[in-house]
Amino acid sequence: MPNMVVISTTAVPDHVRGAISRWLIEPAPGFYVGTVSAKVRDMLWDAVSASVGEGAAVCVHPAENEQRYVIKTAGQRRRRVTDLEGLQLVAFMGENGHVPL
Template sequence: MGSMVVITTTAVPDHVRGALSRWMVEPSTGVYVGTMSARVRDELWDAVSASVGDGAAVCLYPADNEQGFDVRTAGERRREVVDWEGMMLVQMNPLAPSEVEVKRQVPDGW
């Protein structure tokens, strides 16, 4: 029997979104949910992670660990999932210099 899988995407090519929508439903933009076997999940994730381009993707699925789930990521993101003594935590990386410049140019009150 399959288990529930959630994949979120940001700025991925249209063909990646199309491939995900064949196996999963998209209840909100960039969020895909489906029930599938571990083999199908792994094959789908291999295809997604190889095709994210400049975008990013995150896959969450049940696992036999303390938190009850595991996380896979692909692409460049400011949020990075790190393993800390067996716990999956999210670490915020510093902004890139180009992102700092953009933030400085935005007028106050925006």
């Protein structure tokens, strides 16, 4: 069953953008949306996450959980996805790499 997937990229190599655009549309720079099967989504995300280089990428897709979606990230970002009792939340990292209190 195809489901919507959203991938956002920042400063990734051109070949990564090309690979994503074969399956998804790019309505804004670095922002991709499409409807693909779970198998295609997973294969695409594996390729993207292995090739982000100095950049970063985020993937959001439907899932059978309380939030009804999953967030996956690759590369270094100030925002980190944190699991809190089964809920995915976003934590902002401080300059030293830790969550500020």
